[in-house]
Amino acid sequence: MSAPVTTTQPPSPPPPDPHPPRPAALDPTRLRLALRAAPRHPLAVAGLAALFALGVGMLLVLAAGAELATAWQALDEGMFGSPYAIGSSLNSAAVLALIAAGFTVAHRAGLVNVGGEGQLCAGGTAAAAVGLALPAGVPAALGVPLVLVAGFLAGAAWAGIAAWLRVRRGTSEVITTLLLNFIGIGLVSVAVHEEALLRQPVTSSETLPQSAPLPTGAQLPLIGGPESPATAVVPIAVLAVVVTGIVLRHTALGLRLRAVGHSPAASARLGLPVGRLEGGGLAVAGGLAGVAGAALVATAPYVLAEHFSSGYGFAGLVVGLLARGSLTAVAAASLLFGFLTSGGINLQLAAQVPASTVQIVQSVLVLSIAAAMLFTTRRPGSRR
Amino acid sequence: MTAALEVSGLAKSYGGTVALDGVDLVVEAGTVHCVLGENGAGKSTLCHAVAGSLTPDAGTLRLYGQPYAPRRPADALAAGVAMVHQHFSLVSTLTVGENLRLLRLPGLAARIARVRETYGLELEPDAVVGQLPVGVRQRVEIVKALLRDPRLLVLDEPTGVLGPAETDALLETCRRIADAGHAVVLVTHKLGEAVRAGDAATVLRGGRVAGDGTTKDLSARRLVPLMIGRAAGDLDATLAGAVGLEDPEAVGPDAPGPDGLDDPGVLGLDDPAAVGLDDPAVVGPDPVVPGEVVPAAGPVRADDARTPQGAALRLREVTVRRADGAYALEDATLDVAFGEIVGVAGVEGNGQSELTAVLGGSLTPERGRVELDGRELTRALPAARTRAGLGVVPEDRHHEGCVPALSVAENLHLGRLREFRRFGVFLDRAALGRATEAALAEHDVRASGPFAPMASLSGGNQQKVVLARELALDPLKCLVAAQPTRGLDIGAVAAVHARIRAAAGRGAGVLVVSAELDELLTLCDRVVVAYRGRLLGPVDPRAADARERIGALMVGVEGERGAASGVGVGAGA
Known part of the structure; x- marks a missing residue:
């Protein structure tokens, strides 16, 4: 990266003096060193990656035959244009933040949870089952916590399968959580197709394969006034991120998780319950994804349906990967992705640019950050 | 005779570490030339330089009189130098025949037949490599090397993974290769093999040639001091000065010996029963019956008569097997008294790592028993061991x-x-x-x-x-320190030694596992030797011939008191 930039330096003028005093900033050696050092800073890396992703996005917009200005306006409108846009962006961001915060917990213990989608499905299914079992007049103070706790427990149990296999059998959690995603997605599908399970009573051939709506007392309350769809999931996610951050940073438990993540062997020697910490970390990751699933079910239209997850599990994984263990970064990346997702929908509606453009930009962003991170951690030219 | 390989002034350093420092070596054609040395002596670096996998900083190589400067392994192969590495490079899911075909050599069948006829190396081409015993896998590796008809064959620590019979077969093969007119460089740290199979030997120590000659001139008795270093006096004096002692020999008698320490109460330790009660994780107090008869399993073992009852640490017939079924530890039996420092010497890979792992709680023995001050800890979790007062300094710091x-x-x-x-x-x-x-x-x-x-x-x-x-740890009843000074400079070594002595002085039993014989001789009250998973000895480090006896036990030249596990090698054969 430094080479092409340094070549743009003006060649030093033919010197009458054999040792012309060169301005310090233009000294090629020093500049090269500065350039080599500058992109190593994580913020600089993220910034460059974002610029690159933005460039790709602009190319895609142009390829779709739209004006850049129109597309930008549509994107902006979809993100911040109305209380509705802001509210739904915040909801998306909250769901992503829950999953990414969980990912970070497991990541501290050295585990990579790629099973957010499956855990989210398990949590959503359990939340729907509990919500539908509640009596119609249940107070929200009771119904909402019950639904969310059901989601947490189901998500934790779903991740617990992978945790158990990992701790007892040494099976890689990357594989197990990934595969459990497909089972979880299938589980939702089965549940909403079978009347014996969660499908709403079939009254005609047009009855959709989805659950009946949750009773009012199980629905997440709106917090942003009548115009905004923002629900209680936003403060819940904020709370989850803050508590997770404090636990990981300021408690003995956080330190133990970190030790296990860095060196299971040394942690075991020092008497830490390595299996319990790893399993617990993964279970919490699943639990938070489960809460995210419960929140999706308990948000309008208040039903469990196929594809209710909308790929949030995978998007949350991406946010978690991007945040690289920092909960501040989890919050920031969740907001970015949440708003971009909402904006992307409007991009398609208003500017006829496919919404998947935003997904491509997000993916490019992740890829370029991941690639650039190697740059920060590894010196070029070093062999190992 | 022509010199197959002439090495002169070879030097290589990694960062600040000097691996080879002006090594000269001549390998005659038609001979087996042994390169001996302890770990870190520079043997592997020498091999890699000859096989072209690293470039030396200085020095020249000549192969059959021609200048030879391989820059990559392919150069070495083209020049007729083949190397068999310590770790096999075979695809274990393929058959032997498939592995050989991977070499893409013309006329493979004829080459295999020739190797079989010349060296008597039989192979089963249809056997899957992963299902073969290590000795056979190594034979495949050797055949692989011989298929190219090399003029010089380098074997890097080939016997490390082999049993005695397999070792004999390998040495026999080396002899045949040499008799066919080629040259063999056999790198090993086992003296017995060198003396048995080698025509000539070069001993490396600290990257320099400590001595060389034909094996007729170099008996095992002469090789031992060359290999492990005689300059113990210098090192001891340095250490003693750094620790603040005039005479290192005075340390042993001053330290509380095993004899006066029958009563743990003297040492200010908690009542063992009370300790047992507050720790439900440990399997019962299970007191040792005084005078309990220990079944004799090994032919040679730590001398029970010297250790008092209620040893700080007591191992009984601890047996561990590796994944391939070979014994890593076999009936290891040992007592460490309170206040005593016991050393475990031995060439690496003779069960020391497993011993430390068993004591630290990361490895559960197949059978046997580990007791700390009379409480069984064989299967206890590391946390329970720590609470019970067993401190462990693992061998791999990182x-x-x-x-x-x-x-x-x-x-x-x-x-x-x-x-x-x-x-x-x-x-x-x-x-x-x-x-x-x-x-x-x-x-x-x-x-x-x-x-x-x-x-x-x-x-x-x-x-x-x-x-x-x-x-x-409070209480600290026993400290196990594995390779406590590996990679440390002399000042740090002295500080670590002083701490270990102080711990023993306060009454804790100490077990030091070390590859450094000098360290054990200065530090310990007794030294046992790990050899093929057994603990041989003990040797009194104050005895005049302690170094020779330990050295002999280490390399399996002679088993003390007729140890059956020692390879019956006639010294100077």
């Missing part, structure tokens, strides 16, 4: 000893974070820092602060931190 990515404070106190709580939930970093600063001062650790990353410390200071942590 893998098990500490977490390099965490800070010094966190490493010191990771096992006892409960003592550093604020408001019941939060970690009290200030208190953690204060406790760490005190420990750093007490143990003279140089760190930029209590929250400096462990990885930023020098090896010596890291080891001091690990040792400080294990010595802080």
Whole structure:
């Protein structure tokens, strides 16, 4: 990266003096060193990656035959244009933040949870089952916590399968959580197709394969006034991120998780319950994804349906990967992705640019950050 | 005779570490030339230089009189130099025949037939490599090397993974290859093999040639001191000065010997019964019956008569098998009395790592028993061992000893974070820092602060931190220190030794596992020798011939008192 930039330096003028005093900033050696050092800073890396992703996005917009200005306006409108846009962006961001915060917990213990989608499905299914079992007049103070706790427990149990296999059998959690995603997605599908399970009573051939709506007392309350769809999931996610951050940073438990993540062997020697910490970390990751699933079910239209997850599990994984263990970064990346997702929908509606453009930009962003991170951690030219 | 390989002035260093320092070596054609030396003596570096996998800093090589400067392994192969590495390079899911076909050599069948006829090396082409015993896999490797009809064959530690019979077969093969007019360089740290199979030997120590000659002139008795170094006096004096003692020999008698320490109460330890009660995780108090008859399993073992009842650490017939079924530890039996320092010597790979792992709790023995002050800990979790008073300094500092990515404070106190709580939930970093600063001062650790990353410390200071942590156990009944001074400079070595002596002085039993014979001789009251998973000896380090006896046990030249496990090699055969 430094080479092409340094070549743009003006060649030093033919010197009458054999040792012309060169301005310090233009000294090629020093500049090269500065350039080599500058992109190593994580913020600089993220910034460059974002610029690159933005460039790709602009190319895609142009390829779709739209004006850049129109597309930008549509994107902006979809993100911040109305209380509705802001509210739904915040909801998306909250769901992503829950999953990414969980990912970070497991990541501290050295585990990579790629099973957010499956855990989210398990949590959503359990939340729907509990919500539908509640009596119609249940107070929200009771119904909402019950639904969310059901989601947490189901998500934790779903991740617990992978945790158990990992701790007892040494099976890689990357594989197990990934595969459990497909089972979880299938589980939702089965549940909403079978009347014996969660499908709403079939009254005609047009009855959709989805659950009946949750009773009012199980629905997440709106917090942003009548115009905004923002629900209680936003403060819940904020709370989850803050508590997770404090636990990981300021408690003995956080330190133990970190030790296990860095060196299971040394942690075991020092008497830490390595299996319990790893399993617990993964279970919490699943639990938070489960809460995210419960929140999706308990948000309008208040039903469990196929594809209710909308790929949030995978998007949350991406946010978690991007945040690289920092909960501040989890919050920031969740907001970015949440708003971009909402904006992307409007991009398609208003500017006829496919919404998947935003997904491509997000993916490019992740890829370029991941690639650039190697740059920060590894010196070029070093062999190992 | 023509010189097959002439090495002169070969030097190579990695960063500040000198691996080879002006090595000269002549290998005659038609001979088996042994390169001997302890771990880290530079044997492997020499091999890699000859086989073209590294470029030396200085020095020249000549192959059959021609200048030879391989820059990559392919150059070496083209010049007729083949190397069999310590670790096999076979695809274990393929058959033997498929593995050989991977070489893409023309006329493969004819070559295989020729190797079979010339050297008597039979192969089963349809056998899957992964299902073959290691000896056969190695034979495949050797055949692979011979298929190219090399003029010089280099074998790097070929016998490390082999049993006695397989070793004999290999040495026989080496002999045949030499008889066919080629030259064989056999790198080993086992003297018995060198004496048996070699025509000539070169002993490396610390990257230099410590001695060479034909094996007729070099008997095992002469090779041992060359290999392990005779200059013990110099090192001892340095250490003694650094520790503040005039005469290292005075340390042994001054330290509390095993004899006067029958009563643990003298040592200010807690009542063992009380300790047993507050720890439900440990399997019962299970007191040792005094005078319990220990079934004789090994032909040679630690001398029970010398150790008093209620040993700090007691191992009985601890047996561990590796994944391939070979014994890593076989009926290892040992007692460490309170206040006694017992050393475990031995060439690496003779069960020392497994012994430490069994004591640290990361490996469960197949059978046998581990007791700490009369309490069984064979299957106890590491935390229970720590609570019971067993401190362990693992052999690999970076893998098990500490977490390099965490800070010094966190490493010191990771096992006892409960003592550093604020408001019941939060970690009290200030208190953690204060406790760490005190420990750093007490143990003279140089760190930029209590929250400096462990990885930023020098090896010596890291080891001091690990040792400080294990010595802080209350009560400390026994300390197990594996390779406690590996990679440390002389000052740090002295500090670590002083700490270990002080621990024994306060009444803890100490078990030191080390590849450094000098270290064991200066530090220990008794030395046992790990050889093929058994603990042989003990040898009294104060005896005049202690070094020779330990050296002999280490390399299997002779088994003391007719050990059946020692290979029956006639010295100077």
